[in-house]
Amino acid sequence: MSDYSSKRGGVSRRNLLQGMAVTAAAVSGVTPAMAQRARQKVEAERTASGTYQPKALTDHEYRTLQKLADWIIPAGANTQGALKAGAADWIDLMSSESEEMLGIYTGGIFWLDAAMRRMHGKNFANATEADQRELLDLIAYRKNESPELGPGIRFFAWARKMVVDAYYTSPAGIQELGYLGNKAVSKFDVPPECMDYAIKHSPA
Amino acid sequence: MFQIQRASPVYDVVVIGSGAGGGTVTQVLTNMGVSVALLEAGPMLNPAKDLKEHMWPYEVSHRGAGPGGAAYFGRDPYPFGYFAASFGDWKLDGEPYTVAPGSKFDWFRSRILGGRTNHYGRFSFRFSDYDFKPYSRDGLGTDWPISYDDIAPYYSKAEAFIGVTGTKENIRSTPDGVFQTPPPPRVHEALVKRACDKLNIPCIPNRMAVITHATNGRPACHYCGQCGRGCMTASNYASSYVQVIPALKTGRLKLFTNAMARELISNDEGRVTAVSYIDKETRQERMIRCRTVVLAASACESARLLLNSKSSRFPNGLANGSGMVGRNLTDSVGYDLGARIPALEGMPKYNSDGMGGMHMFVPWWNWEKMGLDFPRGYHIEIGGGFGMPEWGDFHDVCDHHEGYGAGLMDAIQKDYGVWAGLSGRGEMIPNDRTYCEIDPDVVDRYGIPVLRFHFAWSDYEYKQVNHMHETFRSILETMGGVVDGPKHLEDPTKAISVGGTIIHEVGTTRMGASPSTSVLNKYSQAHDVKNLFVADGGAFVSNPDKNPTLTICALAWRAAEYLAEEMRKGNV
Structure with a gap:
């Protein structure tokens, strides 16, 4: 949760797909390499490092x-x-x-x-x-x-x-909020401590 | 004007529409060695290029609000969010429809290979045995000309091919099928199940068109929770990447994209001989010759095409001797209720993405209980979890909390992931006031007359909504939830969904035993036109509380096999 910054820009569609079975191409026709090329290149998150020039406001x-x-x-x-x-x-x-x-x-x-x-x-x-x-x-x-x-x-x-x-x-807000998804995992699991917490705090 | 060459080929089968019905027919027929021409009114789908799976909101300059922040002004250009694979809208430029005075109806159309299956919910429930005999059971509506046993083998074929999660439960309302292992419940879903257990309501693993082990060359789900964006690895079902794109590799499929069907041309013997369509790129009208036609343009679009195919032999539209084309339109009943769940406050965060939809659901459980004041059932869908933050997620918190700074941030943090929502999807009974017809005064940009909708709910549906509210409230309160809604519904006519907005419209070319009261026979073949079939939701006789797509696939599969056999015998 706290190492988001190290992942920033690293958790991409490319990385996600690289971890997956190569049979991805068999039916969908999508290979990880194609997905990488296809990925829409968007401007990296701009921060207030002084590089942004306002386009509309004075x-x-x-x-x-x-x-x-x-x-x-x-x-x-x-x-x-x-x-x-x-x-x-x-x-x-x-x-x-x-x-x-x-x-x-x-x-x-x-x-x-x-x-x-x-x-x-x-x-x-x-x-x-x-x-x-x-x-x-x-x-x-x-x-x-x-x-x-x-x-x-x-x-x-x-x-x-x-x-x-x-x-x-933004990456900072997503990190602070604690969203942990948007990744490819081979198995879906709920951490027992989460389930235990919710059940303990629920009506008997 | 027609661009028709004498030497143009005659296709064995022309399929119109590439959604669940058209995709299934195309898959089944091309695998049987039949050559197919498939017309799609939208462009080709290139999954690697067109799908927005795994994109973060900050990877698009407007963050999902649309250029110039259009969504802030109520002009949201993306009906299911920027990242969804809907490729369509409630209104399409140049392709209007009208709604009769006094009616409310919204019609969602996706112009893209695969149609609405690219983004749909993927819940895949079999109809019950009793769903096929509604009139025999309660005297309302009309019985189907087929029984559960007729369709069950095709449910199995469809489930095995597209892949559906689930567990054996022996619940009559929602029969078991050919299932892949479902993922375990999320925390809020486990809490809903606990509450349901106390209330004697079943809550079972979801049946979702998602594969959890590799199937037919498709890799297993990677649990990113983004099914609505379409799946680049084809680990969920969409007819585009699971059926049509693979069918192209057989060499037996000729795909025409941006081809908007205008009219079916028939001869004096009452057979369809050609399909006239508009090539949207050149804006030219063209014709394609055929031995047989399968209509799968969506229930309402297919009805429109038949009604617009008039001739001296078919003055009321093709295959409309019964006058039933466009009639018996229904949508599902929709009602939602949410609650803040205090037990989730302060819980450690976890990755709750999972499949792109609920992992648990409530099938209809009152099918044998008499004494309800409404006749037909509903199922309950469950929402909640720690979603990827998107544009607008915290507007409500801003509104309620107001202020700024640490206090506001705290309120947002406390609100995140502590909600559970329940959605009812119920059966509507066909009525005389709900149908579509051709609007005599309006044409679309291709000169094709458009549909005019009439829609009215009845007390059967309003009372069902009351029951949904009471049930949802008791489940949410049993969880300890603080319900975001009234104790009792004062006016269900205001709480029920607008017709069409659940996007389960069916029934407009219904099947039946008699040519005088139905459009299709029990194999989805037109009574009046033997070489014409309908493979979309139009064939439905009723609209049970089970989302229609799986049944569209099963009926289409059955129709395709019958069509191939009839062609082999020389009967069509």
Whole structure:
């Protein structure tokens, strides 16, 4: 579970198929080598190592979104967090393909900056951590709904679910969650300690 | 306009559609030495290139949400997720269908070699002896012209060939078959079984079209849990890679892809002589000559083709002397209920992928109990486990928990893998208000008149849904679960699935003893047109609570053997 990073990029369709019977080709016509060639080459997971250039958001908007990603899924003992996992990059990429999506983020970040300027005279990204937390604690909950906060609450709901999606579908998020599958195994087994735990905690 | 050459070959058999029925007919006939031409309305499937098995969500730039995050705006371009091998949708560009006012119906079509078998659930249950005689049993619906004993040998052949897991159980509703060893239950499935044991409800290993030991050159399942994405090693059943692609190697199969059948051409003697189709790539209409035709385009698509094949001899459509083409349409009843299972909270994680579907299920158990307020049964499917995280999996947690940071992450972690879901799949009884017909006002982009659907559930189905809810709740609560739903269903008409969405539509060219009330005879041969057979779910007389694909395969196998024998005798 903890050695995911060593597997990252290593658990591929190619490796999975290599472990399997060579008769794979007999009926399906698929050999491991073919599968390897056929594998769709996609861009490797981009991390916030400074190499990503926003395609749709301005530098300021992108930096603000990175801050939000960091608040929503921060780095901690078990994870590098959503910022390093590239959540802002992914949202920018989606925004570059959709005016509707771009509008949500440009408008939302504009609102966030305006609200922070009214409270503390600064844009969101330049405010202190305490000031940022103060505003987020208002817009992260529907119970604070009001004509003033409504747009911010709705924007934060967008940012939250998209950062969550980006993170939990990234290698870091999958590792933190503890998903252990997507591999070829010759036998399906349930570890006895799992079964015992569940039965012990079930009604008699 | 027709591109027909005088020298064009006459095929012994033209099969229309490459799903479970067409794939089985193609496999059986080519193995018997018969030459077959197979028309598929979609493109070829190249498993190595087209299937997304083993892809991680981060290997696609949009993570499954579609370009521009389309799914966030309710425009999900992938009806069963980006990675599924569905190659189709509820709506297809340029190929509409209509729904009559007052009806709700959704029709799923997959345009690809293998059709819907590439992604289907693969649950493979035999019909019971009593399923073939529903009218004799409760006075509703119509008896089949065949009995369980007629089809049982073909169930065995189909199971042995495609490979089905299971165990001997001697449960009358769901007869035993030729089975491969099933994998053991996952944790949540074991908990469901414990609850069922307390409630005297059977819960048994699943019967799934997955091979657990090497079979006919296909390697055993590797338990990645992704059957819905199609299987690159052909370790589960799809007609594409288990039947049609191997049949190509016999040299007796001529495959026409992107070939959308338009009309069956018949002569004055009432025999089909040719199939007219649109080559989608060139948008040309072409004809292919045939000795016999097997329709396997899916129940509704086959009915459409017959209704669109009108002539002076067949003014109501081909093989429709009974007026039954398009009638008796049914889908399965669907109802789902889930619960958070506290016993799973904090359990160590494990790889719960397994087969791409439940390892345990509940067959119908009340078949002899009188006193229910509805006539027909249902089976229960079980969901749960630690799935590969996908787009949207935690939207509900975000919505309920709100907030951000460590608290939100904790809530997500606590939610992951602690749910169990139960799905009922029940029998619908054919009724007069449920059928498909040609819409006189609408054609598709190839100029072919389209189907108009009428659909209505009845009290038989609504009451069954009530029973499902009460049963599911008692199972989930016996597990200690916190049910995500009401104590009792207030309005089953709102809880029941929309017609067509379980994708078990059958009955539109039903078989029967009498040409005046049925389209096909007991060998799936048209009463009115001797060289025409139907090998899809259209032949069904009823729609028992067992997913239709295995029975489609068995009936198709039987029809193919009969057809070959009749051809040998010179009768067709």
